[in-house]
Structures are given as structure tokens and as C-alpha cells.
Amino acid sequence: MDLHRIFDLQYQASRAQVDVPILVRRERLLRLQKMLVESGAELSAAVQADFGVRSERWTEMLDLMLVRNMLKHTLKHLGVWSRRQRVRTPLMLQPGKAWVERQPLGVVGIIAPWNYPVQLSLAPAITALAAGNRVMLKPSELTPHTSAKMAELVARFFAPDEFCVIQGDTGVATQFSGLQFDHLLFTGSTAVGRRVAQAAAVHLTPTTLELGGKSPCILSQSCDMQEVALKIAYGKLVNAGQTCIAPDYVLLPRGQEQAFAEAFRAAVQKLYPSISGNPDYTAIISKRHLARLKQMLRQAQSLGAQVHWMHEAAAPAAEGDATSWGEAVERQLAPALVFGTTGQMQLMQEEIFGPILPVISYEHIEDVINAINASPRPLALYWFGNNETERDAVLARTVSGGVCVNDTLLHVAHDNLPFGGVGDSGWGAYHSEQGFLRFTHQKAVFVQSRWAATSLLYPPFGEKFDRVMDFMRRWF
Incomplete structure (x- = not known):
């Protein structure tokens, strides 16, 4: 798969459809839910093949069940999380009004680790898709069976400009982290996390780093x-x-x-x-x-x-x-x-x-x-x-x-x-509404009223301006 071609495909799609309707976001999450229902056993078998010995019951509980619960929770709250957030306007700016518009960032990159290869791939993808983004996922090369199965299933349920899986070794991961994503999430070691952050910084790409440490x-x-x-x-x-x-x-x-x-x-x-x-x-x-x-x-x-x-x-x-x-x-x-x-x-x-x-x-x-x-x-x-x-x-x-x-x-x-995490254990969070907001641009909007009196503060300055400023100092 051509890494740069897929990125360009998602990038152009994200710019062509900046406003992603709630119905579209919900339908993508429902497709992901359907994928897990129909293919959970296949994913469990792939994880078992990668570890050699890892009970499929562990994968069911710690990978699949957590992801299914997250999907259910996200679908339940998606409408509220996506809603325009009204904010109170201070007296000095009234009778204007204001709100925060929650918009998709665009294209989100996810670099996932090998230890919970289903959960730690799909959990951040859920909140990224819920926020209306396109998603590119790079799973670990240490779990090739799971990565291949994930790529096969995602390609079956999603168009490449919506959600796709990029397979490959550390060289591919290095190229991946250097793409001009609108946000990049990495889960792994602190040492590798530093390199990912440095690669992302070239494009001023904001990052979420889920690292480790000594708990x-x-x-x-x-x-x-x-x-x-x-x-x-x-x-x-x-x-x-x-x-x-x-x-x-x-x-x-x-x-x-x-x-x-x-x-x-x-x-x-x-x-x-x-x-x-x-x-x-x-x-x-x-x-x-x-x-x-x-x-x-x-x-x-x-x-x-x-x-x-x-x-x-x-x-x-x-x-x-x-x-x-x-x-x-x-x-x-x-x-x-x-x-x-x-x-x-x-x-x-x-x-x-x-x-x-x-x-x-x-x-x-x-x-x-x-x-x-x-x-x-x-x-x-x-x-x-x-x-x-x-x-x-x-x-x-x-x-x-x-x-x-x-x-x-x-x-x-x-x-x-x-x-x-915090400090050496990472930065940013991606579960629940915090994750939704991590992959969301919160755009400030102020709408001026036709009855606004801000022209009283325009130059040329004089006695009228001084009276207005004196009033504002006393009352605001």
C-alpha cells in the first residue's frame, strides 16, 4: 500500500468534507461494531498466533470487550459531545452571543503497540472516528497475524479515505510518523515516543503519547x-x-x-x-x-x-x-x-x-x-x-x-x-469525552449584535472615549 497516496486520499477527503454529519459518524462506528461482532473470533485467533500462548479468553476480556464497551458508550454520548457548546457572554460584549463549535481535525494517525493489539489499535480509532476524522492505523510489526487480519477487516468495512491500516516494519513506522497528520497518537515506550514526537514536530503535528514508566x-x-x-x-x-x-x-x-x-x-x-x-x-x-x-x-x-x-x-x-x-x-x-x-x-x-x-x-x-x-x-x-x-x-x-x-x-x-500519562509517561488522553475532545478542534465563535456599541471605542479618541472607558472601569 502506497503510504503517501493513502494519506493524500484521506487528506483531500477531509478537506472536501470539513463538516462531517453526526449520522455519518454514527454509521462509521456502527460498521466498526459490526466488524467486531462478525470477526471477533478471527481477531482472537490472530492474537493467539502472534503470542504463541495467549488465551483467547484474555483477548475477549481485555481487547474485545473493552473496545465493544467503548463503542457502546461513544454511540450513546455522541450527540451530546458533538453539540455546539453555548458559552456565557460577558457584559461588556453583550448583546453579542458566542459558542464553541466542535469540528473534526482532519486526518488522525495512530501507531499502535503489540501488547494489546486489538484494544490499543481500535480504542483511539473509535474516538477519532466519532469526532469526524479520517484514520490511518499503523499496528505493530511484532504482531503480524493480528495486523494482517486487522488490515483485511478494516478494508472490508471501510473505504480507504475513511479508515485504513498500514502494515510494515519500523522503517514504515518512521515514515508514518513523519506524515503531516492533523493529530498523531502513539502508544509504546518512552524512548520511541520521543522520536515520534520529534518527527511530528517537523510539521507542528500535535501528538498524544501513551507511554509507560514505573508504576x-x-x-x-x-x-x-x-x-x-x-x-x-x-x-x-x-x-x-x-x-x-x-x-x-x-x-x-x-x-x-x-x-x-x-x-x-x-x-x-x-x-x-x-x-x-x-x-x-x-x-x-x-x-x-x-x-x-x-x-x-x-x-x-x-x-x-x-x-x-x-x-x-x-x-x-x-x-x-x-x-x-x-x-x-x-x-x-x-x-x-x-x-x-x-x-x-x-x-x-x-x-x-x-x-x-x-x-x-x-x-x-x-x-x-x-x-x-x-x-x-x-x-x-x-x-x-x-x-x-x-x-x-x-x-x-x-x-x-x-x-x-x-x-x-x-x-x-x-x-x-x-x-x-503525564511527563515521561506521556501526554494527552483518549478515552470517553476527553478522547473525543483530543481529536476535535474547538473553534471559538462570537456573533456581534446589530445593537452593539463598540463603535464608541473607535478612534479618533477624545472626551467621549474617556467617558466610555471610565464607565467600563467602574462597571465591568
């Missing part, structure tokens, strides 16, 4: 260790830790290390009685990513950290599974807790993106707040406990993209909450 999990003295460990284990091990908002490290009161380790081990073994050959436990996406995780562990151990594996011996894969999954079973990395980490370790310098969880002890909650504020701002923050005063202190004195209290991950599934 802390804070345990207070008042929490129930067994309950908390289960929730953290669930949030950490969804997709084998390959989640941008996964808990990246745990901060717990000093003296509770052994209790947490025992509770976490019990939680892991409850969720995943075995690792190797377990269809519920996702494989690491590639050998390269697996090698990186193992290297991080080796480096931490060489610097004095202690690694606690949550499964002493992984159960062998069933014979049929080993045949069908092949080497993917070897990429099922067992969960591990790491104690004694320091700032010199790669585990504490980079987002982990795997089933490895460093545990750090603290004396006072003040130490936790200071440590978080001394680090790049995270995409998510998790707090567990019953002390509302302590909770509110953490929320008020730290900055993160989002927060979930007494659970993990669920804030991203809330229909009315924006989702996005």
Missing part, C-alpha cells in the same frame, strides 16, 4: 496482605506483565517482606497452578524480549539482589500443547519477586514489561512520597489500605497519569475516566 504499588500498614497480594498478582501477571499500567514495583512497610512474599506466592499459585504449558499464562512476545528480562535479573543478582521464583519447578507442557505451541512454551517466564534492588539496577531504571516484581521496603509514608516525586511521573499509581488520611496525602502530593485505590488496572476500564 508503583503502595501498601500501607492497614491493608489485608492476603487480599492485596492477590490483586497485585492479578494486575501484574495479566498478559505476563506486558501491560503499560502493570504494577512495576511494590513499596511496603519494613518488616512485612516475608508476609508479602508468602502471600504473593500463594496468590500466584492460586491464579496459575503451573506456568509452562498453562494456556492461561501468556508467553513473552519474542525471544528478544525474553532475553532482556533474563538479563535484567542476572544484572540485579550480580549487584546483590535476591530473586524469589514463585514456582520452584515449572510443570511440563502437555504433549499436544507442546506440539501446537512449539517454542512459545519456552517463552512462558515464571513470575519472580526481587528483593534488595537499588537504583543502579536496570530493573529500577526501566519499565520492566514482564512478570518480575521488585519489592522495596519503607519506614514512613513520607519516604514513599519523596521517592515517587524524585522519579519520572508514572502512568499509574496503586495504593492499598484503609487509612483515608494517608491515601489522600499520597493522592494530593504525587502526580501520575491515573490512580486505582485498593485494586489494579480497573481505572482504565471506567467509561467516564480519561486515560493518559
Whole structure:
């Protein structure tokens, strides 16, 4: 597919039809809904093929269901979000009137990652299409089966000047990020996000960057260790830790290390009685990513950290599974807790993106707040406990993209909450109305009244002008 030809096609279409009626927007969303209803099983199978081992139930819950819910929510609120927004006119400009006109930006580019290849491709596309834009999607080259299936389905349901999928390697992604989009959304690592922002800046293209970072999990003295460990284990091990908002490290009161380790081990073994050959436990996406995780562990151990594996011996894969999954079973990395980490370790310098969880002890909650504020701002923050005063202190004195209290991950599934990062974890949000507005130009409109008296302020200036200004100073 000719990248520049498709862009020109969408660009010209967006300029030829600046005002996209609500009926057209709604019909596009309904087509996308129909695509998911008819082809959800095909997409799930494609995701499974890309990971090697990833339960289609995970894809149904974390990719397809979230997208379907977002579509339903968007269709319900589309009329209100798109409506002209009346604003109050100040006395000095009356009897004029004003409003904000919500218009499509034009052509929106989306660069999607591999970890949730359906959700993170289609979720931003939903709000972009709802706002009346044309959409070009570049999915990850690390999920070729899903990308190919997505391209096939989108081409079946949409014209190329409405919504299209561009496949290709990192070279194509580089060209893609350099196109003169009206808005560009990127989901991925902070390092790549910087390069995307630099490429977009050449054309002054506004961007939304959904990045990652080291999302802390804070345990207070008042929490129930067994309950908390289960929730953290669930949030950490969804997709084998390959989640941008996964808990990246745990901060717990000093003296509770052994209790947490025992509770976490019990939680892991409850969720995943075995690792190797377990269809519920996702494989690491590639050998390269697996090698990186193992290297991080080796480096931490060489610097004095202690690694606690949550499964002493992984159960062998069933014979049929080993045949069908092949080497993917070897990429099922067992969960591990790491104690004694320091700032010199790669585990504490980079987002982990795997089933490895460093545990750090603290004396006072003040130490936790200071440590978080001394680090790049995270995409998510998790707090567990019953002390509302302590909770509110953490929320008020730290900055993160989002927060979930007494659970993990669920804030991203809330229909009315924006989702996005801050600082090194990104900028901009694209869920719900916040996403709609991210892909919308809010045009200020002021309509002057025939009875306006602004001519009293025109030159040449004199005594009449001074009287008018004196009146305005006293009354306005």
C-alpha cells in the first residue's frame, strides 16, 4: 500500500468534507461494531498466533470487550459531545452571543503497540472516528497475524479515505510518523515516543503519547496482605506483565517482606497452578524480549539482589500443547519477586514489561512520597489500605497519569475516566469525552449584535472615549 497516496486520499477527503454529519459518524462506528461482532473470533485467533500462548479468553476480556464497551458508550454520548457548546457572554460584549463549535481535525494517525493489539489499535480509532476524522492505523510489526487480519477487516468495512491500516516494519513506522497528520497518537515506550514526537514536530503535528514508566504499588500498614497480594498478582501477571499500567514495583512497610512474599506466592499459585504449558499464562512476545528480562535479573543478582521464583519447578507442557505451541512454551517466564534492588539496577531504571516484581521496603509514608516525586511521573499509581488520611496525602502530593485505590488496572476500564500519562509517561488522553475532545478542534465563535456599541471605542479618541472607558472601569 502506497503510504503517501493513502494519506493524500484521506487528506483531500477531509478537506472536501470539513463538516462531517453526526449520522455519518454514527454509521462509521456502527460498521466498526459490526466488524467486531462478525470477526471477533478471527481477531482472537490472530492474537493467539502472534503470542504463541495467549488465551483467547484474555483477548475477549481485555481487547474485545473493552473496545465493544467503548463503542457502546461513544454511540450513546455522541450527540451530546458533538453539540455546539453555548458559552456565557460577558457584559461588556453583550448583546453579542458566542459558542464553541466542535469540528473534526482532519486526518488522525495512530501507531499502535503489540501488547494489546486489538484494544490499543481500535480504542483511539473509535474516538477519532466519532469526532469526524479520517484514520490511518499503523499496528505493530511484532504482531503480524493480528495486523494482517486487522488490515483485511478494516478494508472490508471501510473505504480507504475513511479508515485504513498500514502494515510494515519500523522503517514504515518512521515514515508514518513523519506524515503531516492533523493529530498523531502513539502508544509504546518512552524512548520511541520521543522520536515520534520529534518527527511530528517537523510539521507542528500535535501528538498524544501513551507511554509507560514505573508504576508503583503502595501498601500501607492497614491493608489485608492476603487480599492485596492477590490483586497485585492479578494486575501484574495479566498478559505476563506486558501491560503499560502493570504494577512495576511494590513499596511496603519494613518488616512485612516475608508476609508479602508468602502471600504473593500463594496468590500466584492460586491464579496459575503451573506456568509452562498453562494456556492461561501468556508467553513473552519474542525471544528478544525474553532475553532482556533474563538479563535484567542476572544484572540485579550480580549487584546483590535476591530473586524469589514463585514456582520452584515449572510443570511440563502437555504433549499436544507442546506440539501446537512449539517454542512459545519456552517463552512462558515464571513470575519472580526481587528483593534488595537499588537504583543502579536496570530493573529500577526501566519499565520492566514482564512478570518480575521488585519489592522495596519503607519506614514512613513520607519516604514513599519523596521517592515517587524524585522519579519520572508514572502512568499509574496503586495504593492499598484503609487509612483515608494517608491515601489522600499520597493522592494530593504525587502526580501520575491515573490512580486505582485498593485494586489494579480497573481505572482504565471506567467509561467516564480519561486515560493518559503525564511527563515521561506521556501526554494527552483518549478515552470517553476527553478522547473525543483530543481529536476535535474547538473553534471559538462570537456573533456581534446589530445593537452593539463598540463603535464608541473607535478612534479618533477624545472626551467621549474617556467617558466610555471610565464607565467600563467602574462597571465591568
